[in-house]
Amino acid sequence: MALVGRNGMGKSTTMRAILGLCPPTSGAVTFAGRPLAGLAPFRIARLGVGWVPEGRLIFPTLTVRENLTATAANHGGLARPWTVPEIFDLFPRLRERALASGDQLSGGEAQMLAIGRALMLGPQLILLDEATEGLAPVIRDEIWQCIGRLRERGQAVLIVDKHLVALARVAERAVVIEKGRTVWTGSTAVLAGDREIHDRYLSV
Amino acid sequence: MIDLLRTIKTETTMVLIEHDMDAVAQLADRVMVLVAGRAVASGAYDDVRRDPVVRDAYLGEN
Numbered sequence: 001m002a003l004v005g006r007n008g009m010g011k012s013t014t015m016r017a018i019l020g021l022c023p024p025t026s027g028a029v030t031f032a033g034r035p036l037a038g039l040a041p042f043r044i045a046r047l048g049v050g051w052v053p054e055g056r057l058i059f060p061t062l063t064v065r066e067n068l069t070a071t072a073a074n075h076g077g078l079a080r081p082w083t084v085p086e087i088f089d090l091f092p093r094l095r096e097r098a099l100a101s102g103d104q105l106s107g108g109e110a111q112m113l114a115i116g117r118a119l120m121l122g123p124q125l126i127l128l129d130e131a132t133e134g135l136a137p138v139i140r141d142e143i144w145q146c147i148g149r150l151r152e153r154g155q156a157v158l159i160v161d162k163h164l165v166a167l168a169r170v171a172e173r174a175v176v177i178e179k180g181r182t183v184w185t186g187s188t189a190v191l192a193g194d195r196e197i198h199d200r201y202l203s204v
Numbered sequence: 205m206i207d208l209l210r211t212i213k214t215e216t217t218m219v220l221i222e223h224d225m226d227a228v229a230q231l232a233d234r235v236m237v238l239v240a241g242r243a244v245a246s247g248a249y250d251d252v253r254r255d256p257v258v259r260d261a262y263l264g265e266n
Contacts, residue, residue, distance in 0.1 A: 138261065140264075141264040
């Protein structure tokens with residue numbers, strides 16, 4: 001599922017509300033039938049929700065390998081939880097940089113590591129907040145390919161991004177929000193091709 | 205935002221560090237591509253984006 005909208009419309013806030021990092025002012029959040037209201041963020045993570053935040057927030061003093069293993073678990077109770085070798089297969093660049101510390105990584109490497117760290121929780125759902133922001137086009141392509149592979153593996157993903165054509169390849173449905181409210185919902189393919197919706201809700 | 209930067213450009217020399225190729229195409233009179241601290245290409249956007257070194261190291265397939 002893709003969550004799109006102009007800057008400041010509430011996309012990251014929606015993710016933070018799902019994660020228990022900010023309280024919802026109205027409405028409810030349920031995950032696998034269970035209401036999340038009032039739960040501390042670590043409890044929500046332990047229910048199987050993984051987060052790849054905008055800005056990545058890699059642990060700078062830990063190595064790549066340590067970033068992956070420090071919080072590793074199988075919170076979502078997956079039959080096939082991710083392992084470090086599998087993360088390195090998904091992101092070969094990280095294997096090469098396994099002993100580098102977090103603060104030595106390029107933007108693209110940090111983004112891959114942030115995704116890998118979240119997958120190592122064994123999440124049922126992973127939240128990707130602007131996972132291709134500020135990255136060179138060739139690195140963005142790599143990230144999109146990896147997100148596509150997550151989808152093939154059956155990983156549920158909620159993704160915030162502005163690249164509609166790329167989103168249409170990895171997500172089936174989209175919700176457009178404006179000032180914290182849903183203003184459009186439908187298929188990502190329709191959204192990517194509809195000039196009118198784009199001009200009304202997404203253009204600057 | 206593009207229009208704003210274009211307006212600023214009429215009065216001030218601008219060095220734009222940017223990964224958004226649409227913005228680069230619309231704003232840059234001259235583009236320089238750096239890879240690992242070295243300039244590998246420099247010139248008009250249309251020429252630079254066709255450079256195979258730039259495609260390989262920076263732009264990718266698309």
